Amino acid sequence: xxxxxxxxxxxxxxxxxxxxxxxxxxxxxxxxxxxxxxxxxxxxxxxxxxxxxxxxxxxxxxxxxxxxxxxxxxxxxxxxxxxxxxxxxxxxxxxxxxxxxxxxxxxxxxxxxxxxxxxxxxxxxxxxxxxxxxxxxxxxxxxxxxxxxxxxxxxxxxxxxxxxxxxxxxxxxxxxxxxxxxxxxxxxxxxxxxxxxxxxxxxxxxxxxxxxxxxxxxx
Amino acid sequence: xxxxxxxxxxxxxxxxxxxxxxxxxxxxxxxxxxxxxxxxxxxxxxxxxxxxxxxxxxxxxxxxxxxxxxxxxxxxxxxxxxxxxxxxxxxxxxxxxxxxxxxxxxxxxxxxxxxxxxxxxxxxxxxxxxxxxxxxxxxxxxxxxxxxxxxxxxxxxxxxxxxxxxxxxxxxxxxxxxxxxxxxxxxxxxxxxxxxxxxxxxxxxxxxxxxxxxxxxxxxxxxxxxxx
Numbered sequence: 116x117x118x119x120x121x122x123x124x125x126x127x128x129x130x131x132x133x134x135x136x137x138x139x140x141x142x143x144x145x146x147x148x149x150x151x152x153x154x155x156x157x158x159x160x161x162x163x164x165x166x167x168x169x170x171x172x173x174x175x176x177x178x179x180x181x182x183x184x185x186x187x188x189x190x191x192x193x194x195x196x197x198x199x200x201x202x203x204x205x206x207x208x209x210x211x212x213x214x215x216x217x218x219x220x221x222x223x224x225x226x227x228x229x230x231x232x233x234x235x236x237x238x239x240x241x242x243x244x245x246x247x248x249x250x251x252x253x254x255x256x257x258x259x260x261x262x263x264x265x266x267x268x269x270x271x272x273x274x275x276x277x278x279x280x281x282x283x284x285x286x287x288x289x290x291x292x293x294x295x296x297x298x299x300x301x302x303x304x305x306x307x308x309x310x311x312x313x314x315x316x317x318x319x320x321x322x323x324x325x326x327x328x329x330x331x332x333x334x
Numbered sequence: 335x336x337x338x339x340x341x342x343x344x345x346x347x348x349x350x351x352x353x354x355x356x357x358x359x360x361x362x363x364x365x366x367x368x369x370x371x372x373x374x375x376x377x378x379x380x381x382x383x384x385x386x387x388x389x390x391x392x393x394x395x396x397x398x399x400x401x402x403x404x405x406x407x408x409x410x411x412x413x414x415x416x417x418x419x420x421x422x423x424x425x426x427x428x429x430x431x432x433x434x435x436x437x438x439x440x441x442x443x444x445x446x447x448x449x450x451x452x453x454x455x456x457x458x459x460x461x462x463x464x465x466x467x468x469x470x471x472x473x474x475x476x477x478x479x480x481x482x483x484x485x486x487x488x489x490x491x492x493x494x495x496x497x498x499x500x501x502x503x504x505x506x507x508x509x510x511x512x513x514x515x516x517x518x519x520x521x522x523x524x525x526x527x528x529x530x531x532x533x534x535x536x537x538x539x540x541x542x543x544x545x546x547x548x549x550x551x552x553x554x555x556x557x558x559x560x561x562x
Binding site: 130131134135138139142143145146149150152153156157160163164253254 | 369398399400402403406407410411414417418421422424425426428432490516521
């Protein structure tokens with residue numbers, strides 16, 4: 116190999132590397148510009164989505180505080196089925212406690228965990244429950260999620276609304292097949308059974324902790 | 335671009351070199367996503383947008399890209415543009431993003447984008463490349479829509495399941511009786527493979543019949559590029 120050809124090869128390599136470098140700089144620049152430019156809008160819509168979910172379990176007219184800011188961090192709580200820290204939202208109206216909104220999980224779904232969002236009013240009754248994440252069989256057990264429930268007028272999950280430990284005895288927090296008061300669709304008992312149990316446990320936990328949670332100052 | 339060029343590109347995209355039936359490209363997202371017609375159509379719509387943009391970008395820059403490093407540069411361009419599209423969708427069309435959002439990252443791994451950039455956009459002017467991207471996507475749209483529709487009909491007896499996630503006023507159509515027991519294979523990937531095989535066979539049969547009528551030899555099948 117002659118010196119001249121070696122020179123050509125290395126200059127070729129440098130030229131190619133330089134072009135690749137220019138492309139990398141240009142497109143990384145494009146990416147970071149797009150990221151910076153879209154960040155506020157993306158954060159705003161993520162917040163809006165969160166509020167929409169919160170308002171699904173507790174009507175927006177029932178409270179007047181900034182729900183997203185009045186929160187507490189909970190350590191992992193066994194009674195809620197949570198192995199990770201979670202957030203409690205505290206709804207108030209004119210300073211008076213209205214409801215607690217918190218996460219819970221049913222560990223014994225048909226296909227893994229079913230994650231829930233529960234709103235419990237200050238009088239101990241349930242304002243709403245939503246399934247936020249699940250892997251139940253599509254078309255069979257997924258009616259626990261009202262978006263998948265074929266009965267749009269009265270989705271399955273709404274039968275928890277208004278229930279409290281006072282008006283629903285311990286044994287009634289079960290599907291009818293197990294002697295409780297919770298309806299279920301034939302052929303898919305495991306998912307509603309898991310949800311009913313998790314909701315009962317969450318309500319029992321929150322009933323005991325309610326006063327402390329409402330009074331506790333934000334850290 | 336002449337009218338003839340346009341017709342050729344359109345015919346190639348929709349039928350002759352159909353990405354799913356002839357080139358067999360992007361099978362991995364195809365099998366995973368087409369559990370119903372709506373998902374298949376949504377993935378195709380996202381792909382149309384990304385392919386048109388990627389093709390235009392590569393076609394415009396094609397004279398600046400050295401042949402030796404074209405693949406890394408193409409990957410860079412495609413990945414950057416897909417991410418930008420993802421961010422813009424999330425920021426400005428959030429409602430649509432909730433529906434299409436999960437499909438857009440899938441497209442980065444879909445080699446059909448890279449294949450069209452390499453096979454077409456790198457050699458053709460921007461306008462032709464845009465048309466190629468759009469029609470390749472449209473070819474994918476009808477194939478995936480049909481495959482998804484067959485799968486959900488077989489598995490659940492419904493059509494357009496999940497449409498209420500896109501347009502909340504619409505509802506899936508129950509085609510088979512409510513008590514249809516369901517056929518799980520249709521929903522699982524093997525069912526997609528079998529049905530896709532049937533669709534490829536049907537296309538080959540129709541091509542062979544057309545060629546016989548024209549008293550020509552059947553066209554040589556397009557060689558699959560061997561990626562998923």
